[in-house]
Amino acid sequence: YVLADARIAEMCLWTTWLHVGDLVCDSISCVVSLEVTPFIECVGSVLQINKLGIHYAETYVAQLNLERNLNDLCAISVEAELDASNDVKLSSVVPQSEPTEIS
Numbered sequence: 001y002v003l004a005d006a007r008i009a010e011m012c013l014w015t016t017w018l019h020v021g022d023l024v025c026d027s028i029s030c031v032v033s034l035e036v037t038p039f040i041e042c043v044g045s046v047l048q049i050n051k052l053g054i055h056y057a058e059t060y061v062a063q064l065n066l067e068r069n070l071n072d073l074c075a076i077s078v079e080a081e082l083d084a085s086n087d088v089k090l091s092s093v094v095p096q097s098e099p100t101e102i103s
Contacts, residue, residue: 006073007075011064014061015057015066056078060078063076064076
C-alpha cells in the first residue's frame with residue numbers, strides 16, 4: 001500500500017528512470033503530477049532555487065544509489081540531511097508569509 005503523502009516516482013525528476021509495472025488504486029485517491037520540463041525550467045529560472053535544486057538532486061541520487069530494492073515507491077527522504085547542511089536553505093529563498101484566510 002502507498003501511504004498518505006507518499007511520493008511516487010519522484011526519482012524521475014532527478015535522474016533517468018524506467019518504470020516497470022503498474023500502480024493500481026483500489027480506493028479514492030488524489031494524485032499531483034508534475035511535468036518534468038516545466039518543473040526543471042521553473043527550478044532553473046532563479047539562481048538560488050537552482051542551487052538548492054542541484055543540491056537536492058545530488059543528495060537524492062546519492063541516497064537512491066544506496067537503495068537495494070529500487071522501485072517507484074522508494075521512500076527516500078533527504079530533507080533532514082539538507083537542513084543539516086550549510087548550503088542554501090529553502091527558507092532563505094522562499095519568502096515566509098502569514099497564512100491568509102480564504103472566505
